[in-house]
Amino acid sequence: MEEEKKISIAVIKRLPRYFRYLGELLENDVTRISSRELSERMGVTASQIRQDLNNFGGFGQQGYGYNVEYLYQEIGKILGLENTYNVIIVGVGNLGQALANYTNFERRGFVVKGLFDVNPRLIGMSIRGIEIQDIDNMEKFVKEEQIDIAILTLPKSKAPKIGADLTKWGIKGIWNFSPNDLKLPKHVIVENVHLSDSLMTLSYKLNVRKLEQRQRSKKRGELGLGSPDHKNRRN
Amino acid sequence: MEEEKKISIAVIKRLPRYFRYLGELLENDVTRISSRELSERMGVTASQIRQDLNNFGGFGQQGYGYNVEYLYQEIGKILGLENTYNVIIVGVGNLGQALANYTNFERRGFVVKGLFDVNPRLIGMSIRGIEIQDIDNMEKFVKEEQIDIAILTLPKSKAPKIGADLTKWGIKGIWNFSPNDLKLPKHVIVENVHLSDSLMTLSYKLNVRKLEQRQRSKKRGELGLGSPDHKNRRN
DNA sequence: TAGATTGTTAATCGATTAACAATC
């Protein structure tokens, strides 16, 4: 019986970051690195790095550390980057177009095969040689072209229906840029990019910073000191 | 002395989601909601909702629940959405252009004032009436126009230098789409959107699902049962 | 060999969930 060690989402989200740092080390011809040195570069604890990696196996060597290239490749395998997937983009507005133009995704095995929209002004246009089709053709295309992944860049109102349709047609995963939490059966993998949430998080942090500064200058005021913040333009 | 209750990043990241769900309730003319009912809609525990909200104050009423509009507005205030910020976009490639066209950010108080790039083919073009300027003009512009926030959609090689420059010129926050972890003094708020990391996370999950399915069909094989997966096209 | 550093177990810390008295 296989030990079912469930990997936490926190660990998974850190893997791409390790991969990135190792890629940079590789570019700089660093051949080996210890967990301690990597931890210093990344601003995490060495303990965490070793724990994280040991979820997947022992990639290092006592007294030596980790071989950068080997570890890079192993993490690449864990991330499944040797797989290739057929991808469609659904919703070819500004963001959809931007993603359609990104050739970098192909480096990760995601190959854009089709583009779909409802807007008659867009239908028939091409991006990187791929014609934007009417969304009515999508069912046939997904089935015939063996599409694995859909990138959704749709308005809120349309995403749930399209997500359900794609699920029915056998899609494996959705990279979701629509501001919805798609409720789909768990065999469909959904990865969300909620830009609006991210922006609100930024807004929160800026607001906290602002309130803290106000707090500080109030304290200085109580002490009868002038504010050294006179250079600040607002707030 | 003020109680310094430090809010964890996990809580902060959930606030925009609460805000989104409350906004939808509001649209559907729901006037009150209990933590239990909201928890069912959102797929979290009622306990977590109550704990999260109580980091910021008591917004509900025993026996009644929460007034949707009031809670929506209060969370909006916590998120600092009543503030406005002057924004520039640095790097007007595909993604930068897409973001420049998004009018929705203005609803959250982020007003795009300037666009900057190094590409002479882009400089002089306009998006939504805003001219793309040479990045050499940026220092002057940031200082004179009182720019608070920079959206960075730059290649990896350029982001660190620009991030450092902007910091020097007094920027308050950076919404960073570049695939770098910017190392800046902590008074500069950085919110990262690492699309490549997100894609690799999707890749990981897809890969795990594939391995699990293979595992399952192997087990069936050992039992001498035919695979019911014959409809699956690959893997 | 001696020094370095892993893999891994144990300790700590923090976040989530449960429980319930307070109270609308």
Place this chain on the structure above:
DNA sequence: TAGATTGTTAATCGATTAACAATC
């Protein structure tokens, strides 16, 4: 009032950090 549901404390769970024996 009785029922419902919050705010909040206590219990549990999980993730991070520390420590160190194993070993290169």
